[in-house]
Amino acid sequence: MLDSDLNFPHHLPLNGADYFLLHLDHLMWQSCRRRNLCIFTIALSSMSETDTLVLHVVAHPAYQWLCRLRLQHNWPFCIQYWRLQADATVPEIMHYQLKADEELPDALLASTMDIRRESAFSMAVCHRVGQAGALLVFTWHHVLMDAHGGEAFIRYLGQRDTHQAFAWVADTTVSLPFVQRAKTAQAMKRFLFNAAQLPVLTLSPMVLKANQLSLRYRFLAFTEAQSEQIYQRARTLGAGFLVSMFLLAATACTVAAIQQRRGLPLEDVLVPIPQDKRKRGSDSPVLGNQVSFLFYRIPKSALTDISACTAELVEQMKSLMRNGSTNDYSVMMEFLRRIPGLFYRRMLKAPTQGLMASFYYSDTGDSLQQFNEWLGQPVSDARHYPPNLYPPGITFIFSRCQGSLRLTLGYMAPVISDAESEELLTSLSALLLPEHGAR
Known part of the structure; x- marks a missing residue:
């Protein structure tokens, strides 16, 4: 009952x-x-x-x-x-x-x-x-x-007290007038089409059939001391309060290096980043995706220099936040939720002919830092395995658990091979911690 x-x-x-x-x-x-x-x-x-x-x-x-x-x-x-x-x-x-x-x-x-x-x-x-x-x-x-x-x-x-009060869902009442929502949605659509202009970098230029794809996951974990050194490196590069931008820059540069080793030309990187809309420190509401998105386009000229790439992303983030991009994207998504599925999916694929990102990236923040027990039992580890849309067939998710910075890499073979996934993690580790070299 x-x-x-x-x-x-x-x-x-x-x-x-x-x-x-x-x-x-x-x-x-x-x-x-x-x-x-x-x-x-x-x-x-x-x-x-x-x-x-x-x-x-x-x-x-x-x-x-x-x-x-x-x-x-x-x-x-x-x-x-x-x-x-x-x-x-x-x-x-x-x-x-x-x-x-x-x-x-x-x-x-x-x-x-x-x-x-x-x-x-x-x-x-x-x-x-x-x-x-x-x-x-x-x-x-x-x-x-x-x-x-x-x-x-x-x-x-995992709590003994099953009667804790929770805000399960958010209020979905629309407050903006229809005309204003329509104008905001149209402006955001124009922005997205401009940001997503082809060509963009992709590690999966060919179209593979479902039976050719195999979903795999790899992990990278840093010690607490190494994690602090990574945060210090982010501060040195001007991303002290935006560590996620440094992590994204290192990820983009590493993916670009794989592309270069394949002998293929570099292109701009297109990556949408989910933004949690909950109040800082709050877990409510629980149900419904409380996210908006920021869309970054990293110029190919910045993909061979971690400092330049970090600076580019920090500036783009500041500009997007000043312009209210997360709120405008949320307004657009709310405006479109009555559109029938067939038309909606056509709009999703239209800007980039089905390739909606060079890769997917997320940072879950510090939510697992104090996750030490569940129902009174000691927790030794906690991990996210993200969904992985193909194309592009490659997803990175950073988290922090019990003092350790973690990365989960989800990929579709053969978009990248197992050897390339190992090479990717080794190169990413070296970018984040250059004094330690390969992991």
């Missing part, structure tokens, strides 16, 4: 970012037979309490509620929404045995979550052969919530 005291909403309209990500899901399914799924893992030092943890989650009212939400079809030009189906089946918590060198089971990575008929959230428990501890794997559809919201919900499941 759902706990009525927690006041779970039964009807949740999609916001503009949700609707955008719903159609990215459609494009992902067309191009690579993958869904727009977020995966978050928690590594526990001990597996002695695993059964107790599973029972706690299964009985949790919030888990029961979230797993019974289904995305509803609606008439054209009407807003789509989640609806609670009280009699819907809650997914079974699956158990997997991992091989020594296996990160996640293929069955989880290849999930075909149908959010109109199935739960948009699931949990699995993985045990690694010959090792102590357990890996808790949480998977949710990106249309349901963003990485920050997913973390907040999973933390909530």
Whole structure:
């Protein structure tokens, strides 16, 4: 039974970012037979309490509620929404045995979550052969919530107090007049078409079929001391308060170096960066993607010099923020959420003929810094596995966990080969920590 005291909403309209990500899901399914799924893992030092943890989650009212939400079809030009189906089946918590060198089971990575008929959230428990501890794997559809919201919900499941007050959803009431919203949307559309003019750098110039693509993940972790040295290097390059811009600059320069080693000419880098719209320090609202986007176009002349690239990105960010770009993009997304899917997807692909970025990049910030326990059990590690849209088929996500700067690299082979992924991480490490050289 759902706990009525927690006041779970039964009807949740999609916001503009949700609707955008719903159609990215459609494009992902067309191009690579993958869904727009977020995966978050928690590594526990001990597996002695695993059964107790599973029972706690299964009985949790919030888990029961979230797993019974289904995305509803609606008439054209009407807003789509989640609806609670009280009699819907809650997914079974699956158990997997991992091989020594296996990160996640293929069955989880290849999930075909149908959010109109199935739960948009699931949990699995993985045990690694010959090792102590357990890996808790949480998977949710990106249309349901963003990485920050997913973390907040999973933390909530891991608390003994199940009656903590939460703002589950944001108010989606539109305050701007229609004419003003239309003008803002049109101006943002012109900006995006200008920013996305071809050619742009891509590591996947050929069109590959879904059965030729294999999704893989690699990780890079720095010690606490190394992480502080990276932040100091960012300060030296003028990005002390914008460390993410330094990390993005290093990423762009590293990708450009791969392109040069392939003997291909450099082009400008186009990369959209999600921006969390929640108040600083707040986890609410949990559901719905509380993000806007900033679109950066890094000139090819800056891609061979980390200092120049960092300075370029810092200036672009300041300019975009001064011009209210994040707010304008949010207004445009809200304005377009009544557009039928076919027309919406055509607009998404129009500026760059389907290539919406040179690569995808995100920085989840400091939200995992103090993530040391879950339901009283020590947490040894926590990781995000981002969705990876093809093309371009390469995604970087930075995070900070327990004092350590982390990177998750998601890529589609053969967009880059396994050898190139290793080379990419080694080169990126050397750019971030030049005095240490390769990792």
